[in-house]
Amino acid sequence: MSTLTDRHLAVLPAAAPALPARTPSALARVVATILQWRRRAAGRRALAEMSPRMLADIGVSRFEAGEEASKPFWRT
Structure with missing residues (x-):
């Protein structure tokens, strides 16, 4: 059975310095x-498809869900 000891660790190369x-580039x-727009659009589609019971579980009214779901994907 082989385990790493201090002697083994001494011969391992040192970790590369952090860059x-x-x-981020343009x-x-x-x-x-x-990607953010796609996630937002998918979330709004899912919200629009939720049943009244599911909306009640997360504390959102049907009106609030409709308002959020009707927003364009680029709007927060």
């Missing part, structure tokens, strides 16, 4: 925005 935080921001 500095980078600002493409990364566009992709993130599109």
